[in-house]
Amino acid sequence: MRVLSRFGVPMLIYAFLIAMTIFALFPAFFVVQAAFRPGQSLYSLTLSLWPDHPTLDNFAYIFTKLPFPTWLRNSLGVSVGTMVAGLIGSASGAYALSRFRFAGKQMTLILLLAIQAFPSVLALIPIYLILKTIGLIGSPFGLVLAYMSIALVFCTWNLKGYFDTIPRELDEAALIDGCTVTQAFLRIILPLSLPALAVTALLMFLTAWNEWVMASVLLLDENTYTVPVGLWGLQNDYRVPWGYFASASLVVSVPVVILFLGLQRYFRSGLTVGGVKG
Amino acid sequence: MYRVKAWTTLTYLTPMIVGVGLISLYPILYNIFISVTNQNLYHFRHYSFIGLTNYQSLLKTVDADFFIVLARTVLFVAVCIPLFLVFGMLNALALNHPAVRFKAFWRVALIIPWAVPSYITAFVWKFFFNGEFGTLNQVYRVFAGAQAGLPWLSDPNWAFASVVIANLWMSYPFFMIVILGALQSIPSELYEAAAVDGAGGLRKFWRITLPLLRPAILPATVLSAILTFNTLNTAFLITQGGPFTSAAKPGATEFVMVYAFREAFQLFNFGYIAAFAVVIFAMLFGVTLGSLRFSGLVREEAR
Numbered sequence: 001m002r003v004l005s006r007f008g009v010p011m012l013i014y015a016f017l018i019a020m021t022i023f024a025l026f027p028a029f030f031v032v033q034a035a036f037r038p039g040q041s042l043y044s045l046t047l048s049l050w051p052d053h054p055t056l057d058n059f060a061y062i063f064t065k066l067p068f069p070t071w072l073r074n075s076l077g078v079s080v081g082t083m084v085a086g087l088i089g090s091a092s093g094a095y096a097l098s099r100f101r102f103a104g105k106q107m108t109l110i111l112l113l114a115i116q117a118f119p120s121v122l123a124l125i126p127i128y129l130i131l132k133t134i135g136l137i138g139s140p141f142g143l144v145l146a147y148m149s150i151a152l153v154f155c156t157w158n159l160k161g162y163f164d165t166i167p168r169e170l171d172e173a174a175l176i177d178g179c180t181v182t183q184a185f186l187r188i189i190l191p192l193s194l195p196a197l198a199v200t201a202l203l204m205f206l207t208a209w210n211e212w213v214m215a216s217v218l219l220l221d222e223n224t225y226t227v228p229v230g231l232w233g234l235q236n237d238y239r240v241p242w243g244y245f246a247s248a249s250l251v252v253s254v255p256v257v258i259l260f261l262g263l264q265r266y267f268r269s270g271l272t273v274g275g276v277k278g
Numbered sequence: 279m280y281r282v283k284a285w286t287t288l289t290y291l292t293p294m295i296v297g298v299g300l301i302s303l304y305p306i307l308y309n310i311f312i313s314v315t316n317q318n319l320y321h322f323r324h325y326s327f328i329g330l331t332n333y334q335s336l337l338k339t340v341d342a343d344f345f346i347v348l349a350r351t352v353l354f355v356a357v358c359i360p361l362f363l364v365f366g367m368l369n370a371l372a373l374n375h376p377a378v379r380f381k382a383f384w385r386v387a388l389i390i391p392w393a394v395p396s397y398i399t400a401f402v403w404k405f406f407f408n409g410e411f412g413t414l415n416q417v418y419r420v421f422a423g424a425q426a427g428l429p430w431l432s433d434p435n436w437a438f439a440s441v442v443i444a445n446l447w448m449s450y451p452f453f454m455i456v457i458l459g460a461l462q463s464i465p466s467e468l469y470e471a472a473a474v475d476g477a478g479g480l481r482k483f484w485r486i487t488l489p490l491l492r493p494a495i496l497p498a499t500v501l502s503a504i505l506t507f508n509t510l511n512t513a514f515l516i517t518q519g520g521p522f523t524s525a526a527k528p529g530a531t532e533f534v535m536v537y538a539f540r541e542a543f544q545l546f547n548f549g550y551i552a553a554f555a556v557v558i559f560a561m562l563f564g565v566t567l568g569s570l571r572f573s574g575l576v577r578e579e580a581r
Binding site: 009010025031044094095096102108111118119125130149153156168242245249257260264 | 279280281282284286287289290291292293294295297298301302303304305306308309312317365368369372373375377378384386387388389390391392393394395396397398399401402403404405406410411413416417419420447451455504508510511515535538539542543548551552555558559562563566567570
């Protein structure tokens, strides 16, 4: 019994961890090997774990023969736009909700909660019809507006939550010493919240960067596609070598996976993030 | 909490209120408006008011699409969540075990599925499930012979299972991280005291670990249940909602959001699906409010 708990249990745990790691990493490994695999050789009936003749052709192809660089630029523009507008639009409101006492505050919070409970796919229907009426269908600007419908509410909740954890004594003392409310906000609260602002911003960036549903409905032209919409077109066509899709996936997701893993230290509770990653 | 002049409050709130009002709230209200019209592909500009007809056709019979899709989605959530919990729990317990070394390595390896964009997850698993070239059937053929193959995406039940597997892959790390964080905050004195009192490993788990994990697991479960209920990417991108056994009935993996997406953007039944959205939203908001009251968050917010 003693021997079992000394060696047997750790062995079992290691066996479990190894099995889980294979489950977790195999799909990622699969994309890597597919990216270096030439032509149509992935479409085979038998298993092959690594290409016989690895090549960089897929990467060369997506950057020179496909509008992939354009998609990358579009994704970058839309994501940065969403991130910046989301933060600027929500920071002062989040501060008011965290610190000011005013009539209708409870109502505002419940309303924000209700809006957040409205699934974005369902909100996409009226957003699509509205954008169509005002002629913004197919425009990246319209897409940013659609993303803002999620971003503003999310940023407001997230920042308010963080502002709430900053001791009230800090800004109240500043107010007693003659600071104006705006000075307290700009000189005390915002500098203390830099990490939270950065994490919120990056989460917004990731959400927009990885978003497929809204972009697939609101963008119509190959030249305005973001990466997810462009890649979906490639992947969905079995005549197109899957290697193009795999290599493009690597290019877009390796940076965001690293970013996500780096940010993960700052998720004070996984809950905040669970809400965004679709 | 301090009182400031009304116009100061207003200035601070304006950007957020105007933004949220115009691009979040207005579409929702507009959605309610569409739900009482017959706007669709044939009546796109010249639609008319039809009262509650959309709601009636939504809920008219027990075998209406609405109930089929809803029941299937609830089943999907009921299958997924226990799996997420068990996998998340086992991984967290393994990572928290004192005998395990290189914890940082295992942790990063096991969390990677969470970091992968969900549309890429969906594409990769769609390829795995492919009947001919799919990796799963390639492996299966090694054992079962060259002619064999499992109907991953062509059989309704297998397709349902396929979407569950893909969702499990991308969702268990969330529970793993939440549970791991809660495990690490349990004081070791409790276990030492229990050991002195003669409690074994299993008993410690049921009497100490599990009760103390509850406050972390409950909100995570509610949140994940709502997100799973709202599944679109994995189901739609892997199966398109299918396989379809009859043209008039929803497909085997046509969950609530897949149905809404297809009805709205492939069939353009805007009025009908707007009514669908209103009903689904009422249910989701009820669950959100209920779970918040349950966990005491609303009272805290009212402070």
